[in-house]
Amino acid sequence: MNDTRDRIVAAATAIVVEGLETRPSVRAVAARAGVGASTLRHHFPTQRELLETVWEKMFSDQYPDERIHDTSVPARERLLECLMNLLTPIGEGGQAREFWVQLLRSFEGIVSNTRTKSALADFSRGADARVESWLDVLSAEGAVAPGDRSRQVLFLLTVIDGVAIGRAMPASGDLDRARERGVLEDAIDAVLTP
Known part of the structure; x- marks a missing residue:
C-alpha cells in the first residue's frame, strides 16, 4: 500500500x-x-x-495467519492453529463470561439500530472472508474436501461460536484445551480431505 x-x-x-x-x-x-x-x-x-x-486489517492484526502458508506443517495443524487464534480474545472461564456479557451489552438495541446491524454484518463478513482465505490456501494444496465453500466456512465458524460460548458456561466445567482441540479437530476433519 x-x-x-x-x-x-x-x-x-x-x-x-x-x-x-x-x-x-x-x-x-x-x-x-x-x-x-x-x-x-x-x-x-x-x-x-x-x-x-x-475489517481485513483488523482481522490480520488480531488473528495473524502467516503459518497457514507454511507447507512444512500439516494442513490440519495449520488450520487448527488459525481457528484456535479466533478464540484467543475470548479468554476462559470468568474472562469468557465477561467477554460475552460485554459483547451482548454492546449490541443492545441492535434490532432498532441499522448502523449497528450493518457493523455486525461487516464483522461477520470479515470473519467469513478470513476463514475462507485459509481454506483457499489449503485448497490450492489439495487439502480441502470438495463441496460448498461457504457452507464449510459457516460450519467451522459455528463450531468456533459453540466452543466460545462453551468457555463461558460455568455448568460445562470450563472446557479444557484438550477437549476444545478435539472438537476443533473433528470439525477440521469434516472439511479437509481424508
Whole structure:
C-alpha cells in the first residue's frame, strides 16, 4: 500500500476500534487521515471497499495467519492453529463470561439500530472472508474436501461460536484445551480431505 492509502485505512480502523463510529463516515475518516474527501474516494470509491479493507486489517492484526502458508506443517495443524487464534480474545472461564456479557451489552438495541446491524454484518463478513482465505490456501494444496465453500466456512465458524460460548458456561466445567482441540479437530476433519 502507499502512504496515503495506509493513513486512510489507519484512520478508519482507529475510528472503529475506538468505538466512535461503527461505520465511519467519509468526512470523519478523511479528517482523521489528513486528506480531502476526493483523495479518500480516489483510493476507496465506495464506503464498502473502505470498510472491507478496515475489517481485513483488523482481522490480520488480531488473528495473524502467516503459518497457514507454511507447507512444512500439516494442513490440519495449520488450520487448527488459525481457528484456535479466533478464540484467543475470548479468554476462559470468568474472562469468557465477561467477554460475552460485554459483547451482548454492546449490541443492545441492535434490532432498532441499522448502523449497528450493518457493523455486525461487516464483522461477520470479515470473519467469513478470513476463514475462507485459509481454506483457499489449503485448497490450492489439495487439502480441502470438495463441496460448498461457504457452507464449510459457516460450519467451522459455528463450531468456533459453540466452543466460545462453551468457555463461558460455568455448568460445562470450563472446557479444557484438550477437549476444545478435539472438537476443533473433528470439525477440521469434516472439511479437509481424508
